[in-house]
Amino acid sequence: MKFENTGxxxxxxxxxxLDEVMHEHGLVRAGQWDYERVTYDRKFELKEGVYYLRVQGYALEGDVDTFxxxxxxxxxxxxxHYYPHGVxxxxxxxxxxxxxxQCKKILETVKEEVSKFAV
Known part of the structure; x- marks a missing residue:
C-alpha cells in the first residue's frame, strides 16, 4: 500500500x-543501503501478522557509505510479511x-520534522 501525497x-x-529523525520514530536503516540508496523500515507485530512501514530514498549528491x-x-x-517468501x-x-x-501519523510527524532542515 502506497501512502500517496504525504509530502x-x-x-x-x-x-x-535524516537518520536521526527516522530513528526517533522507529524507522531503522540498519544494513539496508548501498552507495546510492537508503531504506528505512519500521516493523509492526500485530495479531493479524507482521507489517513493515518503509520509506526509501536515493542520493542526489554524495555517497551513502561516507555519510x-x-x-x-x-x-x-x-x-x-509472509513467511518464507518475504514482504x-x-x-x-x-x-x-x-x-x-498509525503509519499516517508517523509519516506526518516525520514530514514535519524533516521539513525543518530539508534542502
Whole structure:
C-alpha cells in the first residue's frame, strides 16, 4: 500500500539528520543501503501478522557509505510479511485500519520534522 501525497516524496535532506529523525520514530536503516540508496523500515507485530512501514530514498549528491549525502525521499509504503517468501506491498493486501492510521501519523510527524532542515 502506497501512502500517496504525504509530502515526504518532495523532501530532500542531509543523510545524518535524516537518520536521526527516522530513528526517533522507529524507522531503522540498519544494513539496508548501498552507495546510492537508503531504506528505512519500521516493523509492526500485530495479531493479524507482521507489517513493515518503509520509506526509501536515493542520493542526489554524495555517497551513502561516507555519510555525506543529500537524500531525495520517495513515496512511503506499507507491506505485510509472509513467511518464507518475504514482504508483499501489493494493492491487493488488506491492512488493519488502526495500523494504517498509525503509519499516517508517523509519516506526518516525520514530514514535519524533516521539513525543518530539508534542502
Amino acid at each position: 515526504i516524496e518532495k523532501l530532500k535532506a542531509e543523510l545524518n539528520r 555525506k549525502a543529500t537524500i531525495q525521499l520517495m513515496t512511503p509504503f506499507l507491506g505485510k 508483499e506491498y501489493g494493492e491487493g493486501e488488506n491492512f488493519p485500519a488502526s495500523l494504517v492510521n
